[in-house]
Amino acid sequence: SQQGEEDPQALSIQEGENATMNCSYKTSINNLQWYRQNSGRGLVHLILIRSNEREKHSGRLRVTLDTSKKSSSLLITASRAADTASYFCATDSAGTALIFGKGTTLSVSS
Amino acid sequence: DAGITQSPRHKVTETGTPVTLRCHQTENHRYMYWYRQDPGHGLRLIHYSYGVKDTDKGEVSDGYSVSRSKTEDFLLTLESATSSQTSVYFCAITTGEGYGYTFGSGTRLTVV
Numbered sequence: 001s002q003q004g005e006e007d008p009q010a011l012s013i014q015e016g017e018n019a020t021m022n023c024s025y026k027t028s029i030n031n032l033q034w035y036r037q038n039s040g041r042g043l044v045h046l047i048l049i050r051s052n053e054r055e056k057h058s059g060r061l062r063v064t065l066d067t068s069k070k071s072s073s074l075l076i077t078a079s080r081a082a083d084t085a086s087y088f089c090a091t092d093s094a095g096t097a098l099i100f101g102k103g104t105t106l107s108v109s110s
Numbered sequence: 111d112a113g114i115t116q117s118p119r120h121k122v123t124e125t126g127t128p129v130t131l132r133c134h135q136t137e138n139h140r141y142m143y144w145y146r147q148d149p150g151h152g153l154r155l156i157h158y159s160y161g162v163k164d165t166d167k168g169e170v171s172d173g174y175s176v177s178r179s180k181t182e183d184f185l186l187t188l189e190s191a192t193s194s195q196t197s198v199y200f201c202a203i204t205t206g207e208g209y210g211y212t213f214g215s216g217t218r219l220t221v222v
Binding site for chain 1: 209
């Protein structure tokens, strides 16, 4: 059962622009995580935000969480070509493994 | 990724044959997971383990079995491979609930 759903499915931007991806989920969570996957590679953990947090930063990444709307957003500022990848949100609920969404494919052109 | 390796990286097998994929970790993490990734479906959980000999089923466990006799190894077996099991299989580990996962590089399995 898919918990998180990312939006948009695909995003194309120019280098230097900001990229925003959204994630909606259905049930209560302990935390929400974002992962990046480069083509042909495994997923890499980017950032985790707990249910009692509203915003978190890590370098050029900014994640927000709105538990009342069951949604999260990932903002990548000043995008680079190297940010080209697929981005997945994953929800962590008590007693279960992470449930992943289908991902947003980001393409950053120079 | 450092600390977790999957083998083989690529495999082509025939329908009806058994196949075993291996996930090996050097992090001494308690939790290990097997996911499959398919276009249009994202990652779906097959089985997971929360300790030696402690395993449980995930969303898409039919046709798969797992074993964990040592902390460092988590084996995924396709008992009788079918074409619908053609996929990329990822192993992941974590130190505990509420922490991020570390993923292996994946095994691309093709069933012909």
